[in-house]
Amino acid sequence: MPSVTYISPDGTETTLEARVGDSVMDTAVKNGVKGIVAECGGACACATCHVYVDEAFLAEAGEAGPLEDDMLDGAASERTNCSRLSCQIKMSDALDGLKVTIAPEQV
């Protein structure tokens, strides 16, 4: 199982084993990682699972689709070139070791 590390806004790190096919958001929420709100449950409908992807994984994580792109523009925290909605990143073996920083404001 690929692992993923969440860095919360206060610097706390949580590393979890993810199920291939679950999103980075799913993995966090199911394990009770705080800071990823995910109000809509992963439908790309709320922009409350905003994360900054570690630069080393940016290419593998892929680019935001058009809808996600707009959602990120409307997200509560500042958007950077590392911004993604974590519900739209599906875990795969290629993403093993992924690190994401949770955006400080979600709602």
Add this chain to the structure above:
Amino acid sequence: MSEHILIIGGGQAGMQIAVTLREEGFDGSVTIVGEEHHGPYQRPPLSKAYLAGEADAETLELRNPQFYVDNNIVVIPSEKVVSLAWGEKHGVATTETGRELPFDKLALATGSDPKRLTCEGADLDGVLYMRGLDDANELKARWEKIHNIVVIGGGFIGLEVAAVARKYNKHVTVVHSRDRLMSRAVGPVVSEFFLEAHIKRGAEVLLDSKVTKLHGESGTVSGVELADGTVIPADAVMVGIGVSPRGELATQLGLEVSDNGAIVVDSHARTSDPRVVACGDVALLPHPLTGEGMVMLESVQNAVDQAKLAAKSLLGGSEEYHAVPWFWSDQAELKLQMAGLSQGFDQQVVRGNPDEDKFSVLYYKNGRIIAVDAVNDVLDYMAVRRALTAGQNIPADLAADSSVALKTLVTD
């Protein structure tokens, strides 16, 4: 002795109450008892990604089994509570199997049941509903063999299933009893847009049409007869004609329940007995934004937000419920997002171009924005939702210029 809080209903709201109780530091016992054979899971994808094969059952789980263990939350699936009573010291819930669950405080998150067809033939095999994972699995198990599907009801559930079925090239007929689609949730402009959108994608949509009888062959549905005598061939019928709140248990405790079976709560999610809260689909609550009139809000947002508040109320909190309602629906590649409640609007502004599958409709009452329906227009949706949350306005005359970003127009 530590306090027992019992939560009846293992859906989104029930789970959220338990999680919030722990987050708020409650150290007594927390038990969730639910009828379904599955632990708490997400319902919205059932008629969307799950049906389309883009998500599996494990993905839909709201929390890992270990999460409940770590947080000392007991989840009892497959048990239906049939009676509730207060004793001298505490209350007791009794399940169908005779199991007794004591409680000092109670949360009712029993949700709703799909309204059932009552016409002749309603009990034929192949007449399906969409509420739980089992319902979705039943439809999926039949999927390959379905060529003609008739969807009864042009609300979210029906139209989402219709869109997935068209994606798989099934012959789809939507039969709707009213004169416009999703009439309870969206404004007329959006109803009209989705009517054309579904027709354009190959579905037949019949408005103002009433089903009078289902035809069957060897016990399985074969056709849907309308009031005008038309018979539409069907090898499956998906019924999505609304829901009935499941407030029946509340009556056993003498709590106030509305005529349609909803549990009446105040702005703290308290029932008429302060030891008992209710939230989610089963609750009839004061309008969260205006406080005028009572509303039912069958949505994930309400299940989650009202559950959080209900949990705090159980612990003695006095926060009031003012969360902005929001909803979404995925139909084909159209993402419909709604915030606020548009009922009673006296002015509307359409931004963008429906012909390009990207637009929004802003609704106003007495010059103040009250709601938005957005199709593939996330920015307008989010701008309005934020403004509503902050109690701000977006003047209609300025919003009419689609080239200006809404978030730059927000005023007090």
